[in-house]
Amino acid sequence: MAHNHSEQNANRTRLLAAFAVTAVFMLAEVAGGLLSGSLALLADAGHMLTDAAALLIALLATQFARRKPSGHHSFGLLRLTTLAAFVNAIALLGITVLIVWEALQRFWHPQPVAGSMMLIVAVGGLLANMFSFWLLHHGSGEKNLNVRAAALHVLGDLLGSVGAIVAALVILFTGWTPIDPLLSILVSVLVLRSGWRLIKESGHELLEGAPQHIDVARLKRALVLNIPEVRNVHHVHLWQVGEKPLITLHVQVIPPRDHDALLQHIHDYLHHHYQIEHATVQMEYQRCGSDHCDNEWIQSDNGSHHH
Template sequence: MGTDHGHGHGHGHAVSADADRRYLIGALALILGYMAAEVTVGLVANSMALIADAAHMLTDASAIILALIAMRIAARPATGRYTFGYKRVEILSAQINGATLLLLAAYFVYEGVQRVIDPPDVKGPLVLVTALAGVAVNALAAWLLSKANRRSLNVEGAFQHVLNDMYAFIATALAGLVVWLTGWAQADAVAALVVAALMAVAGWGLLRDSGRVLLQAAPSDLDPDEIGAVLAAEPEVLEIHDLHVWTVTSGYPTLSAHVIVRDDCGTCHDVRGRLASLLHERFGIEHTTLQVDHGGEPHCFDPHGPRHLGGTPRG
């Protein structure tokens, strides 16, 4: 038989997990320290925007803790029935972070609308000073998280929490300034609505990207039809089918395919090696599993997905 099964593995050049953990722990310490102070000031100032920011900071802290736990679990080696290990725990963490942002957005929309209708007395100067301090704290925390490996949706989820919190503090600071200078108390509620909108955008983005991974969709930067056409255009290749491109976890694209080659092309092992190198160099896919058969040999009679002949995909 000319069947040859092969695969290649790659580890990439991502920032080490130890360094990522240090950045996350540093950001967590900043957030927890400031959050405690903000809750107190928010109650004294009677500011919904500050309390919303404090609640967002609580979710920031939870997101970072969840990310740290997920990183530790994902680092466990593949054993038993978990043949890919626990790498997708990081994607579940991103899903939880995204869902949390959407739930918070819904809550603050409700509270913000109530306060637009019936605004309380808000202490503008206290809100302004506290929010400006929050901008500085979140900017530093976001900077720390930006130095970690944001190709991981797990880390990206924590980063989006903190980045949105920084934007929220900017909105709150502007609200405090408006209340202080004009006495328009509804500005605090408007700021809370702006915060809710930012949360919703970030939350939806995380759910969408992590959902693609869980549904085993091709990565957004890889087109399976283009890949199939490029492989089929190689001189030795007669047909490509059963082509699957998916992501085990963020930054870990994976490909499998059934390759039919000419009878006179030489050994299947050599062809597989050349195709694997092509996939790595052209598309950055390092983990590949290719089944290679000669054209005259029996192979699957019910191929899945498009068949790529001579570089042209056909349904």
């Protein structure tokens, strides 16, 4: 347990460092973008803002995961991070629309851009992103969903910084300023992609969707095939809070010699094969009386339950 705790602390330290680096350089890019007149830098700053938000959400998630559940919040506050991710994604799409709109204006009315300042800030941004990515990719972060999501954000951001550097070089050597709004639109497309994915994933979880990596039909078959006493599995409800999958299910079983041992076997199987630590299992010793036993979404529990 202590090992797990120190791993969490290491994750938190890495996230905090990456967040600090990203936030500082985001502000530098905003300032550099405004001073040099570069839209590509501002677009990249928008991208870095999403990174900073993703890192902050990941940080909050590690914090909330430690909070004990209460009577009002029986799962603790793990869902808050999902809600934050959803809000972050919507803000992201808003920023993208503004940048694309400004880019289109600039195609008609080109603005002067200070190429050398743009180049310095863009290179600084690239180095900051590389450092953040190294921090997040180093160590136990691979296993943590939040840290992995944050690392993906930063990787996308690396591309944005490279784009800004290319634009700065083109402006310095050729003086062709339309490259700046052109590349800002390209970066915006990257932001849109990650924003849309974030909206889909967080929305899915907020709407009590089943975790993507678990196939309910396969799980039902696996229980029947691998546990000899289990005859039928029905009324399965699977959802997710934070990173934790939760399940409730009815299992029709051959009356066992040892009820508790069989129950434990089912729990162990779910935990071992599906990483489901919280399962509510209702065992039934008779055939389920409902016509809808095989239908996932019927909630009428009119089977006879003998315990």
